[in-house]
Amino acid sequence: MTDPNRYAAPILARACQKRLEQAGAAPQDAAQTVRALLHGSMLGTDSHGVRLIGYYADMLENGGVNRHPDRHFVRTAPATGRYDADFGLAHAASYDAMDHAVALARQSGIGAVTVHRSTHYGAGGAYALPAAEQGFVALVLSNSDPAVALAGGRGAFHGTNPIAMAAPVRGRRPWLLDMATSSIPFNRVKLFRSLGLTLDPDVALDEEGHPTRDAHRARVLQPLGGTAFGHKGAALAGVVTILSAILSGADPDPVMASTSDAQTGRARQNVGHIMLAIDPARFIGQEAFESEMDRYLALLHESPGTEAAHPPRAPGDIEWAHFDARSEHGIPVDPDTERFLGLSPRSE
């Protein structure tokens, strides 16, 4: 196995932009999708990076995503609003909805914008980060199609329902969390199948609803917490369903069409998100907040690890290290995606 070829971000951005426009996306929408894909790729979240380009192209070409959405935002109160994404690329809608949440928070201290009739938005951290870079604490939730069992359940009920949050820190890049409420994504099950590896205990169930470590027998994910404490992971998935889908008017996860049906154009998914922005200036104060965040992270990094060589890390630490490495050495691209984008190392 040779190392994958690496490409500079602008090369990948141009290739992805071209491919999305070929698939029928408006240039300005495609640009927001590219921005979100590069967020994933630069931060090392390759599952939600440029690898997804083929998926979004399929969605555009087969009708799972509306190529000509008529998006609109309605403010409903001093601190709230609803955003109708009209089934277009979710990235453009999500960046826009977070901009509205930040504008509401500037005026009202906190802003909450739900997004309905949306599609797959990739990595939620992409939308939390710009708000943190403007000094706000941002929380971003989305539901998704059923993939995760309930505690004691045997079939897929909730989506992987990720929770993303970003917060500004004095003199550092933002604290940045982006996690599914399952222990692992289903993509890891597929990866382990192809590599012949054994799954961690308590991450997946077989056809009969029993825990299995055999990736080939795994049919559904377990919620974070596994067999003994999966009621907590399932409850967190429910928090996400309620705030992103039920509150917005999107499809609750258990009734959402599957991603494969959306990708082949057999059905549309009405995905829901919520964007929350909080202005620290209306609480402890902007400067005090950012310096307390810095102190908290310093305490965290100084706290003793079980192994001296591996000190504890905060959410975002690994991601920002990837960002630095990939800024210098480029983004590794798997051969399928390379081919799909028509790239070759000589094209740089």
Place this chain on the structure above:
Amino acid sequence: MTDPNRYAAPILARACQKRLEQAGAAPQDAAQTVRALLHGSMLGTDSHGVRLIGYYADMLENGGVNRHPDRHFVRTAPATGRYDADFGLAHAASYDAMDHAVALARQSGIGAVTVHRSTHYGAGGAYALPAAEQGFVALVLSNSDPAVALAGGRGAFHGTNPIAMAAPVRGRRPWLLDMATSSIPFNRVKLFRSLGLTLDPDVALDEEGHPTRDAHRARVLQPLGGTAFGHKGAALAGVVTILSAILSGADPDPVMASTSDAQTGRARQNVGHIMLAIDPARFIGQEAFESEMDRYLALLHESPGTEAAHPPRAPGDIEWAHFDARSEHGIPVDPDTERFLGLSPRSE
């Protein structure tokens, strides 16, 4: 082992009220503490029920809690405010802060109130529930003194940092979540010591920071997710620290004085909370929200369980079943608490 004696809620309420007033609490503050303790006891959360009466009496008598707090609320923007609890009993401050959050949400669609200079508030669900009963979605977070390791850490860093949420449901009692971001509370470690039981895997660490199932060797809790996925539980604990303590100006958990130091009056804890109320009427609409919640819960209850006899449950299901049983048969009280409250079955 005989079954504990059971008492009707009003009997316990009177006894707790009397004991808190004896310890120096103002009658109206004591009444709010009693309300929160009875919430825990009626819903079967005995760890946060009347069993805590001795702890709060100690805190009042030894100075860990201010007997004469000068609490005040300042509105800072159309949707936000700060609440200074002045180290009094946290229950009075927390109910009051949630009332303010609901009032802000009525006007602005969402309301966020942080509470600082507070103390131990018991079960966060106590403050989320009244908001849901008025039709709001409510989220309540609090930090606490260090008890839980970081992923890869060997000492206590975060508190058990619970997440509580409640949401109204058409024709049913509210969806109600109240969970620590650790797998178990430290009280369970103590209980397992006294019962000679073996802990679940991946819930606690020994002196050297290695996982242990021996309750006697357990020194610190692991975050939800255990050894393999504890980075997720630790990240959730961080979400709570940031929103409840750093945003409010309270002590971040790693520097908070220990509960035993507070209980004996050697130090005060500056605990932080955040109360969020969201008005569904400003999103999908009140009726649509509540009926979608009902549909979501119906789907959940109908979904197949691994064992036919144990269908999947939603957050709150077990708690409301306890509520019904205890409304009929009374609340079981352990002998120590019974003695402390001066109760005997004949006193009914």
